[in-house]
Amino acid sequence: MPASTPSAGLAWRKSSFSNGNGGGDGCVEVAFLPGGGVAVRDTKDRSLGVHRFTAQEWAAFVAGVRAGEFDRP
Template identity: 50%
Template sequence: MDNPTPPTVDFDSLTWIKASASSDQGACVELAAAPRGWVALRDSKHPDREPLMFTPAEMTAFLAGARAGEFDHLA
């Protein structure tokens, strides 16, 4: 199985976004576009922790599953 290496990223330089439906208490996840099409994901309560990094293919698969309702039972 291919295990791509994420790019080196200065996470403080990324533009982080969160869903407009997110809680005002800071209980959110935030996403940011990273180099080479990668996507960074972090917990807004702990922005100092290293984010998870996803390849473009992983993010595409996740979003397709979310749009199809595959994760609705988790909410």
């Protein structure tokens, strides 16, 4: 989803970990798209645009997070 694609009608969600814990500066928001895709944007600087992922790409990313693939050593 290029930055020029309207995203105003989407229901954006932010992690509960970013509220009130001082960690909101590094957070992203996600919105589920019609057809199963997911849009992601920077919470702090929404002017950077929106990244769009297919349902399969998002499922692979979430599975990797749950499996610890992105944990720091």
